[in-house]
Each structure stands twice: as structure tokens, then as C-alpha cells.
Amino acid sequence: MLVLVCGxxxxxxxxVSRNIAGHLKATALSTDIIRKQLFRKPTYTKDEKRLIYKAMLLVTEYLLRSDRNVVLDGTFYKSSLRSQVYAVAKKTGAKTAVVxxxxxxNNIKRRMVRRTKRKNDPSDANYDVYKKIKQEFEPIKRHHLVLDTSKSKQSNQEELVRYLKLQ
Ligand SMILES: Nc1ncnc2c1ncn2[C@@H]1O[C@H](COP(=O)(O)OP(=O)(O)OP(=O)(O)O)[C@@H](O)[C@H]1O
Ligand SMILES: [Mg+2]
Incomplete structure (x- = not known):
């Protein structure tokens, strides 16, 4: 199974990706972690982003063909990026779930402040990046689960387990 976690x-x-990966015994791949592994000083250019998503999808295809469950963690803010994921799922015959x-x-602001203090998160995003991507995010057309993470992690996990069972 392939689970795409975006937003x-x-x-x-x-x-959420870590929780799903634990539940499905899946391999979790994250654009932020791949970026930090490939580039010491990321530039966030189009070319760099394209390479990161490409690398992620190559590994995803390999893992799905080896019958591994895979969870993808990234903003996937363009529908073309999500279409590439659906194409890999189709090619490999993997069931797909989108979250x-x-x-x-307000919650986002609070989380950003907390994260800046921790300094060890692979994400570089701050509130300005949030506002920018909010403008650019193309709505998801395909059937998917919208998870409100302002709710507790426990209730999110229950909702996820229920949704994944139905896929
Ligand atoms: N119900 C919840 N589900 C997920 N995260 C939550 C929840 N409640 C609080 N948080 C907190 O929100 C913060 C941000 O979560 P996380 O780093 O997973 O976001 P992200 O979408 O991966 O961010 P980025 O796009 O910058 O990588 C974390 O400190 C996390 O513990
Ligand atoms: Mg993250």
C-alpha cells in the first residue's frame, strides 16, 4: 500500500507519517529528509525540488515492487506532483490512500515558534513559507481523508486506522 501524506x-x-508507518510497518520517505541528505545548503529552486521528488518516487517504485508499504511525507502542493505518485501506484498495482x-x-504559528527553539527538525519552513505555500496549494481532487491535526493525536490515529482499512 502507498499512503501519500500531504498538506x-x-x-x-x-x-502523522511516522504514526502510519508504524501502523503499516511501512517505509516512510520524507522530502525534507531527502533534501537534507542530498544538499548541505538547500536552495529550494525548481530544479532542486524536482530532483527531490524524483528521487522519492524512484525509491517508492522500487519498494512497492518489493511488496513494501510506503508512506510519503511532503507538501505535494502541486497536483502534477500528486499525479506522479498516482502514476507510480498504478504502474505497480499498489493500493493508494491520500491524507x-x-x-x-494559530496552531501553525505556535508550532513554528516551538520548532525554531528545538532547532533539530529537518524542515526549514517558517510562517512566511506557510503563507506562500497556502497561496500556491492546488486543491486535491481525488477522494482523500482530511485530517484536522488541531485535534488530539489519539483521535487522528483512530480516524486514520478506520480510513486505511477502507482503502
Ligand atoms: N494531532 C497532531 N498531529 C500531528 N502533529 C501534531 C498534532 N498535535 C500537535 N502536533 C505537533 O505539530 C508540530 C508540527 O508537526 P510536524 O513537524 O509533523 O508537521 P509537518 O507538516 O511535518 O511540518 P513541515 O511541513 O514543516 O515538515 C509537531 O511538534 C507535532 O508534535
Ligand atoms: Mg515535516
Whole structure:
């Protein structure tokens, strides 16, 4: 199974991805971690982003063909990026689930402040990046689960387990 976890910065994607990966015994791949592994000083240019998503999808295809479950953690804010994921799922015959994480603007602000203090998160996104990507995020047309991470992690996990069972 392939689970795509997308959404705006600090909406809880990495936390949710780790939880799903634990539940499905899946390999979790994160654009932020791949970026930090490939580039010491990321530039966030189009070319760099394209390479990161490409690397992620190459590994995803390999893992799905080896019958591994895979969870993808990234903003996937353009529908063309998500289409590439669906194409890999189709090619490999993997079932696909899509989860969009959302949280209120106030929660995002609070999380950004907390994260800056911790200094060890692979994400570089701050509130300005959040506002920019919010403008650019193309709505998801395909059937998917919208997860409100302003709710408790426990209730999110229950909702996820229920949704994944139905896929
Ligand atoms: N219900 C919840 N689900 C997920 N994360 C939550 C929840 N409640 C609080 N958080 C907190 O929100 C913060 C941001 O979560 P996380 O780093 O997973 O977001 P993200 O979407 O991966 O961000 P980025 O796009 O910048 O990588 C974390 O400190 C996390 O613990
Ligand atoms: Mg993250």
C-alpha cells in the first residue's frame, strides 16, 4: 500500500507519517529528509525540488515492487506532483490512500515558534513559507481523508486506522 501524506507546512505531516508507518510497518520517505541528505545548503529552486521528488518516487517504485508499504511525507502542493505518485501506484498495482493534514493558522504559528527553539527538525519552513505555500496549494481532487491535526493525536490515529482499512 502507498499512503501519500500531504498538506501545508507544520500541519503535522511528519508526525502523522511516522504514526502510519508504524501502523503499516511501512517505509516512510520524507522530502525534507531527502533534501537534507542530498544538499548541505538547500536552495529550494525548481530544479532542486524536482530532483527531490524524483528521487522519492524512484525509491517508492522500487519498494512497492518489493511488496513494501510506503508512506510519503511532503507538501505535494502541486497536483502534477500528486499525479506522479498516482502514476507510480498504478504502474505497480499498489493500493493508494491520500491524507491531507490541516491545522488552524494559530496552531501553525505556535508550532513554528516551538520548532525554531528545538532547532533539530529537518524542515526549514517558517510562517512566511506557510503563507506562500497556502497561496500556491492546488486543491486535491481525488477522494482523500482530511485530517484536522488541531485535534488530539489519539483521535487522528483512530480516524486514520478506520480510513486505511477502507482503502
Ligand atoms: N494531532 C497532531 N498531529 C500531528 N502533529 C501534531 C498534532 N498535535 C500537535 N502536533 C505537533 O505539530 C508540530 C508540527 O508537526 P510536524 O513537524 O509533523 O508537521 P509537518 O507538516 O511535518 O511540518 P513541515 O511541513 O514543516 O515538515 C509537531 O511538534 C507535532 O508534535
Ligand atoms: Mg515535516
Amino acid at each position: 501545508l507546512p507544520a500541519t503535522g505531516k511528519s508526525t 491531507e493534514c490541516r491545522a488552524s493558522g
